[in-house]
Each structure stands twice: as C-alpha cells, then as structure tokens.
Amino acid sequence: MSYEVLRGFVESTAKEFGIPGAAVGVWRDGREVYACHGVTSVDNPLPVDERTLFVLGSVTKPWTATALMRLVGDGRVELDAPVRRYVPELVLSDEQAAAEITVSQLLNHTAGLDWRLSVETGEGDDALAAYVAKMAESELIASPGARASYSQMGYNLAGRIIENVTGLTYEQAVGSLLLEPLGLSDSVFAPADAMTRRFAVGHNLGEDGTLTVVRQWKDTRANNPGGGGVSSVADQLRWARFHLGDGRAESGERVLPAELLLRQQEPTVELRGSSLADAFGIGWFLRDVDGVRTVGHGGSVNGQFVDLLMVPERNFAVVTASNAGPDAGLAFNQAVVRWVLETYLGVVEREPEPLPYDEVRAREVVGSYANELMTLTIATDGAELTMACDIKPEIRAATNTELPPDLPPARLGLLPGDEDEYIVTSGGLQGQRGFFNRDDSGTVAGADLAGRLFTRVRA
Template sequence: MSDEQDTLSEFVEATATKFGVPGVAVGVWVDGREVYGFHGVTSVENPLPVDQDTLFVLGSVTKPFTATALMRLVAEGRVELDKPVRRYVPELVLPDERAAAEITVLQLLNHTAGLDWRMSVDTGEGDDALAAYVAKMSESELIAPPGARASYSQVGYNLAGRIIEMVTGLTYEQAIASLLFEPLGLSHTSFATNDVITRRFAVGHNVGEDATPAVARQWKDSRGNNPGGGCASSVTDMLRWARFHLGDGRAQDGAQVLPAEVLQQMQVQTVELRGSTLGDAFGICWFLRDVDGVRTVGHGGSANGQFAELLIVPERNFAVVSLSNAGPDGGLAFNQAAVRWALEHYLGVVDRDPEPLPYDEEQAGEVVGSYANDMMALTIATDGAGLTIACGIKPEIRAAADTELPPDLPPADLGLLPGDADEYIVTGGGLKGQRGFFTRDENGVITGVDLAGRLFNRVPMASK
C-alpha cells in the first residue's frame, strides 16, 4: 500500500471511529489516479468488511442520474427543457391547475417548480409505482408559484422520472440502466433489492440514547421515490460516475454517451441559492459552490441510517466520494469531514464555516418558534443564552408509518450570521455547518425557514 493510500486509510479509520460509524468507504480521483479508504463493516448484526464493491444506498445522490438521463433525452431531441411537463406527462394534476399547466422540465431539474419537498405516500413496488405516485400529486400543495423560488423537492424528481418513463416507454429503472448504467459500465449500481441482496451491501444504522448503533429495518424508500433517492452503488462506481461528469461525455470504452457541451451545461448556474451550505446556486440538478476560491459541483444524499456525498472540482480534475452507514448524525458528520479533509489534503482548498454573531435576545425572539412542511417539523428555541434547532419527522407521519423511520435529530446549537440576509448556521450536532435563512412577509414578520434547501413554514402559535 502506498503512503498516500495509508494516509487516507488512517484518516478514514480514525474519523469513522470518532463518529461511531460502523462502516465507511471513501474514494478520491486525483492526478489521474484513484485512492481509496475503507473502514468497518456492512452491518453490526451480520458483519462483512466494507470494500470497494460494497453497495450503499445513495439517497438523493440518485438525482444526478435522473437529471443526466433526462439530459440525454434532451440531447437526442426527445425532450425540451423549456416545455411544460404536461407535454410528456399529460395526466399531471395538481391542486393548482395553472401551475400544473405551466411547470417546465427545467423547473423540475433545478427545483424551481414550487413543489413541496416530499409526499408521505407508498405506491407499492409494481411497474406502475411512479404513475400512481404522480396521480397522488393531485393532493400535494405547492409552496410557491412555478419559477418563483428554488426549494429542494423530492416530488419534482419523482415526476421527472415519470417523464423518462413516458418518453422511453420503459420503466424508470430500465431506462436509467439503458441510458446510463450499461454504457458507462456501472456494474455495481442498481435500484432492485433482489439484485442488491446477491452482492455485498451496507445496511443503515441508527444510534440510540445508549450510543449503540442498531440496524435500520427499512433498507430503502419505496419504488415511487426511486428517481429522487432509490439507487444503491459502490464507491468505485461512484468515482467512475464522477469521472464521466469531469470528462467529455464519453464512457471509458470511448463510446459517446452525451455531448460534452450537455455535461458542461449541467454545471452552469440556472438559479441562485440563498444562505445554503449545499451551494451558491443550482445548475441542472447539481449544487454549485465556490470553496476557497475554487468552483465545486456536487450532491449529497441521506437514507435510513445511510449517507452519501459526491463532490467534483472540474478545474482540478478532482472528485471525492464518501459513503457511510450510521444515523441520525454520525454518518453525515463523517462524510462532511472526509470531503473537507480530501479538499485540503489533495488540493490545499480549505472549506471554512462562517462565524455566527453573539447571542442577541431581540433577534432570538424573532426566530424562536415551530416550523413545518409536509413531512418534517423544526423547533427553534432559546434558553436565554443561545439558540437551538431540533429537526424531526412529524408525530402523525411517524405514527402512520408501516415501517421504521429514521430517528429525530436532537437539538443542536444555532447562531445567526452577520448582515441583513436573515441567515443562520448550525454550530453543533449532526447538522453542524448547515446554513439556511429565514423568510419574512411584506410586514417584516418571519414566516418560514429554509434548512438543507427545504422550506418549513412557520406554525402559528395556538391561542390560549
């Protein structure tokens, strides 16, 4: 093993141990070569060593596959980005008919369609799962008019998957395999549980109050959520995928899968993001962010006790992938640390968090309260000396679920940032480093908060 491999492996082992993560895999593409680090096991109950071919659930790192497949259809002239979604999915119905008629394909891909984050529905595992999911969208409220603002939406990406089905005549999973997995040689990437269980794969873990990781019993989300978060892959396949997006649109065997200009188009800003750790802007799917003067392109993902992070630095021909299998916060913290370490160690690029302001009682009084979206609830509280933020699944959603859901995140310290943009940063816990902002109405009253690109509307206080 080379000194470079040793250095990465030592970092991975020490950091995974620090955060209590049972199993991790990290891959780096730098100076034309691959470097890997692994630690731990696939499961605390049925342990196998994590290796370069171990499959992890990618969560939302699936979204770039969906977007890239759609862009291949765009390049072939079968889809147009500026056309209404209804051209391809005529059965689309939303509570707002005007919005249903106006939403474009691009607005799905850059999260400006005004659709909510998620829907709490399970439409089964049949080939009609996506069609049934889209039918349920008639009950999903919009958070904004199409094009009015960027707000991260799983719903939008699942609808994008339905476009792929309608245009190709294949199931979403068959289409992604044909358009991307097969030509790119991604042989350790799959949506099908029956395929994954014949290989070495990681299960999620959630850490309880006794700090012991327990296996998460729901391995992945339902099939209707596949376009937004249902893929499983290995660190080697993810590095191959990253190299494709760093390249000229050719597979490693020389086959032209996409025109180079289409890949580059995906990395060009389409809408600015405000106060987000995830990025300064959206391209087409990708989060775009300047880190220490260097432009990065990336996406993160979370599943039940599993986390994934992919970051690409086009101008340096560099990529890093980090996969981990512990929640509610250990895996997320590990991935952030691994990506930051790789940027600094290999490129000399330092990713620093901004410093929050000292606690101010008047400012705190404005933001304290409860906030919610369709699935999740946030509570911002104060003890008179500082602010905290707690995030969790709504009790009624948890009570109605047929399967185990990820645990809630415990309260973590939060600080407000300088300036007049109403931005904040989480300074502790599993969300450490996450930034967001508060939204005000025309009277200056705070009406919502954005966290991880998702809008949470303020919940009115119950009258006494």
C-alpha cells in the same frame, strides 16, 4: 498522498464518530485510490471494500437529471417544455401551476413543489404513476419559477417523464441510457439485484446508546428517481470521471453531447444562505470552496450517507459512503471531504462566524415551522437559540416504514448582515446553514434549512 495516510485518516475518523463501515474513493492525477473501514452490518458483518453497495439517497438525482439530458440530446425532450407535454396526466392542487411547470424547473428545484410526498404506492411497475396521481393532494409552496426549494417530489415527477418518453420503467430506462453504456456494473435499484452482492445496511442508535441495524433498507420504489439508487464507491468514481470528461464513456461511446454535460454544471438559479450550494445546476449542487468551483451532491437514507464532490478544473473527485445515523454518518462524510480537499488540493473550507446572542432578533424567529414531513422548533433560553428538527408524529403514525430517530436540539447562531441567515453550531446538523423568510409586513413567516422551506405555523 499515499494510500496509508488516507486510510489512517478514514479509520481514525470512522472510530471517532462510531461508524460501523465506510468507503472513500479519490480520483486525482489520473488514478484512483480507496480507503475502506469496518463492516457492512453489526449483525452480519462483512468487510467493507470499494465495491460494497450503499444506498445513494439523493445522489441518485444526478442520474435522473443526466438521463433526461440524454433524452434532450436525442431530441426527445425539451428542457423548456411544460411537463404536461410528457406527463399529460399530471394534476396538482393549482391547475395553472400544473400547466406551467417546465422540465428544467423540476431539475433545478424551482417548480414550487414541496420537499416530499408521504404516500406509499407499492413496489410494482406502476409505483411511479400512482405517486404522480397522488401529487394532486399536495399544496404548492410557491409559483413555478418564483424560488428555489429542494424537492424530492420534483425529481420523482422527472422520473415519470423518463418513463413516458421511453416506454420503459424508470429503472430500465436509466439502465439503458446511463448505467450500461458507462459500465456502472455495481449500480442497481432493486433490493433483489443488490442482495447477491456485498451491501451495507444502515444503523441508528438504539435507546440504550448502541447501534442497531435499520430494517428499512431503502425508500419506496416511487422515490427511486429522487433517491433510490444503489451503488459502490468504485462506480461513483467512474460516474464522476464521466462528468469530468467530454460526454463519452470510457469505451469511447458518445453518451451525452459535451455541451449538455457542461450545461449541467452551469448555474441556473442562485441559492441564498444555504449549505447545500451557492447555486443549482441541472442535477448538481454548485459551490465555491476557498475560491475553487466544486460540483457535487449529497444523499442520505435511514442510517446511510453518501457524498460525491468534483473539482472540474483540477480533474479531481472524492466520494465517501458511511452507514451510521442519524447524524454520525453525515458528520463523518463532511469531515472526510474537507480533509481530502485540504490535504490533496490545499482547498480549505471555512464556516462563517455567528454573531453574539441578540435577544431582540432571537424573539423574532422563535416558533414552530413545518413542511409536508417535518417540523422545526426554534427556542431560546435567554442566552442562546436552539433548533429541534423532528419528523411529524402523524407521519410516523401513518406508516409502517421504519423512520430515523429525531435529532436532539442543536444550537443555532444568527449570521452578520441583513439577510436573516443562520448556521447550526452543534449536533448532527452542525454546519448546516439557512435563512428566515419575511412576509410583506416584515414578520418572519418561514425558515429555509438545507434548501427546504418550512412555513411558520406558530410564533
């Protein structure tokens, strides 16, 4: 497939979704090809290229997991050990859980920790330690090991393990363990390290419908292990080539034993009704697409979106980055990844078909659901179900951080079977899948969306 065909699709799709700037990279047949479009910022525009820096969001999590796996390979960390062996200062609302949570449960999202912790602990070297101290204020959503639920909090705690074991800050440790030996020269954490390079800023739609620059460029320092990395598409393809390899850097240096690298790509816990993945590995989302196994991760911050997907059996990878929200960048990335898989590999992703509207089933799920940060409101007009996903007003009021706007309500369709699964069929979350949880009496008590649990607070 020629560069011109890829570039043409990227440009036309970016224009369709109103993306100011995007970068796409593909690794295939031992070579890489890039297609870039648009500008870094509508206010201070520079052309986007393959070395333009984007905020990775949760695509940082594989960095954290792989850094910990390097410490495992060096005999400095044990995956099945309790977290308190390495973070003795850990205090949670449930003392038994605090004592039982293991390192591996942090890395495969089964620790029982909530999605996020809405606290601000500054930008100093003690930011992560202060964040962990604040975790005592958060209630667990499940007993350790009882279920999988995607957790930024868990990965930030994993970052604290890295700090305590190495005696370095998280950022210094990841630099020395991974970024430097792998030659990821475009990959940084601190805004001060990015500002001397070409970097993209996020954009959201203003009230008048025009794109405006997001002033909050990235999340707080304490969230670096779960979502604070900054990198280019070129570096992300190099990172993908490492994970498609045998644990050696391109220089030949052994960074990770091959068996540990491959272990990261093996299922540790299956997921039910999730668009994230069929299973979590160690730091990776694992998903079968049209009979082909894929390994990857997606990430978002305010007005920026990144997706990385690998197909190990084909020695293939695609990475895409875009700078428009709250929903356009996600839709753009999904469209590009699907097109690339179909065009280059003949792999076609198909969404499940929802059932016709059923009033009885609809009435069972209507209500409000919430987690630490957000609310889901599921409603019906008697003809269809809708879902609104909003940041809690009290969260907006309690922070000076610029938060993304709420998405408008989208249509929701229930799926066949007796698993209470659903799919979002319109809007910025189109294609996202989830399921409803029932209590012992059979009443719907919660909703999972994109791997995150929302507890029902009102019918």
